Amino acid sequence: MVNRPISPHLQIYKPQLTSVLSITHRGTGVFLCLGILLLTTWLVCLALGEESYNIFYKHTTSWYGKLFLISFIFSLFYHLTNGIRHLFWDFGLGLDLSTTYKSGYVMLCISILLTLTTLILGDVLTI
Amino acid sequence: MYKYIVNVDNVDSWRCANNMKISKAFHILISSSEPVKHWWAQRLSAAILVPLNLWFIYSITFMSKANYETVTVWLSSKTNSILMLIFILIIYYHAVLGLQVIIEDYVATEWRKKILLFFVKATATIAALSALISTIVIFMEY
Numbered sequence: 001m002v003n004r005p006i007s008p009h010l011q012i013y014k015p016q017l018t019s020v021l022s023i024t025h026r027g028t029g030v031f032l033c034l035g036i037l038l039l040t041t042w043l044v045c046l047a048l049g050e051e052s053y054n055i056f057y058k059h060t061t062s063w064y065g066k067l068f069l070i071s072f073i074f075s076l077f078y079h080l081t082n083g084i085r086h087l088f089w090d091f092g093l094g095l096d097l098s099t100t101y102k103s104g105y106v107m108l109c110i111s112i113l114l115t116l117t118t119l120i121l122g123d124v125l126t127i
Numbered sequence: 128m129y130k131y132i133v134n135v136d137n138v139d140s141w142r143c144a145n146n147m148k149i150s151k152a153f154h155i156l157i158s159s160s161e162p163v164k165h166w167w168a169q170r171l172s173a174a175i176l177v178p179l180n181l182w183f184i185y186s187i188t189f190m191s192k193a194n195y196e197t198v199t200v201w202l203s204s205k206t207n208s209i210l211m212l213i214f215i216l217i218i219y220y221h222a223v224l225g226l227q228v229i230i231e232d233y234v235a236t237e238w239r240k241k242i243l244l245f246f247v248k249a250t251a252t253i254a255a256l257s258a259l260i261s262t263i264v265i266f267m268e269y
Binding site: 004006009026029030032033036037039040043044046047050053054057060061069073076077080083084086087090118121122123124 | 162170173176177180184187192194195215226232235255257258
């Protein structure tokens with residue numbers, strides 16, 4: 001733990017594409033933490049046997065389970081594509097304002113498209 | 128006086144600064160580079176997670192509706208269980224690094240920061256261990 005300068009709080013800023021995408025990156029990151037806890041529960045239920053797996057399965061195939069899974073898949077694609085955008089920035093690429101805006105829109109479109117493709121190909125919505 | 132030593136990259140000026148021993152100056156440099164280590168760890172784990180996630184998303188999409196038999200057969204294959212073990216290790220590591228930055232940014236009180244960070248690390252360790260053990264159990268049993 002270090003005493004470095006911390007970022008000013010959100011309500012200071014007027015929402016812009018750049019700042020909204022940035023905070024969504026953090027938001028999806030926190031949500032994905034819940035997702036990996038669910039992944040862990042899935043693995044533990046599998047290891048415990050068929051009975052516990054069926055209880056878990058009943059919840060994940062319910063409407064709230066589906067809702068969570070869909071949000072999880074979108075968050076994952078968002079965090080993944082925006083993460084790649086961050087890695088480009090770390091190499092000093094695409095840091096000027098107009099490129100940042102363009103890559104932001106492209107990233108958002110790609111993550112939505114990938115989510116829809118996954119939902120359709122994986123046939124997630126039907127039970 | 129420490130801030131002068133941390134920011135210079137000239138070895139001779141370290142020695143000049145308040146007659147401090149070189150070993151102590153080196154120690155400060157090492158400890159001051161903690162954020163740099165954190166930065167690199169976060170980027171490296173992210174880069175490894177990019178290809179791993181493609182496998183992961185593909186898998187969970189098709190496994191989300193599969194029955195017990197199908198899932199255990201899928202997870203007990205050598206490739207999938209090894210990928211799952213690596214995935215769990217790196218994903219929990221990356222999650223802790225990310226949550227640490229968020230806590231440092233938004234929690235102002237020092238003791239609250241410490242307690243929250245301890246809670247995050249403890250939860251991540253216990254959860255990661257349960258996931259790892261479960262994956263190994265499934266691999267051994269099926």
